[in-house]
Amino acid sequence: MLIGYARTSTLDQIAGLLAQKEALTGIGCEKLFEEQTSSVGTRSALQAALEFVREGDTLMVTKLDRLARSVRHLGEIVEALERKGVGLRVLDLGLDTANATGKLMLNVLGAVAQFEREMMLERQREGIAKAKADGKYRGRKPTAQFKRAEVLCLLAAGTPKREIARVTGISERSVYRVLSEA
Incomplete structure (x- = not known):
């Protein structure tokens, strides 16, 4: 059985959630779990999907960043799926953990995604520090x-x-x- 998982970080991202749902149902997902929550928040739909899947099923996501927040988290999810005999497919990357190459690529791309995220946050912190030093950054209005x-x-x-x-x-x-x- 193909099980889909769709997530957006905020309630404003309705179009993104709809696009994910369309892609997942279009590929043949029979059951779909969806939520609109930050990756660092409680993700009850992901937990429900991980509990729902059975041996021989495949969990499908449109993008890797919709599933895991870090390489470690991704590893935990993949390990939990492997224990249950469940595969993982990432549509936009064409990855499938049913084979060794797919598992390798998943780990490599997960590490690259985490590196990219950390670099973006570092640049953001540098930009905020510079703006504060220049007197241009005041933070969010109270x-x-x-x-x-x-x-x-x-x-x-x-x-x-x-x-x-x-x-x-x-x-x-x-x-x-x-x-x-x-």
Whole structure:
């Protein structure tokens, strides 16, 4: 049985998720697990897919970065699949762990992807440090502080904190922060 796994990092990436789902169903996946969550967050659909697969099945993903966050994580996933007698295919790379060459290429490309990610983060940190030194970087605007008066007004009116967060578009934690600073 072909089982597909699709993931995007944010809820805004609807088109990306749809494209993954189309590719996976188009290749013949009979069951599809999907989620919109960061790779570092809890990925319940991936866990469900790994628990669902049975011997002889193949787990399919469109891209390697949709599956694993690091070479180590990729290795853990592949090892878990191998213990169950399940293969892994990565569509955009044409990789299939059913053969030795596919396993080798998966590890090599996983290492390259992790290296690329680490280099990008390093360049990002350097850029932020330079922008701060030049006085051009100030970070994210404190959204909750701009809505402080509205939050306090709603609190005074007896509106529940969860409702205030929903209405103002800030987190419930930010509502509590405004309250503690008032």
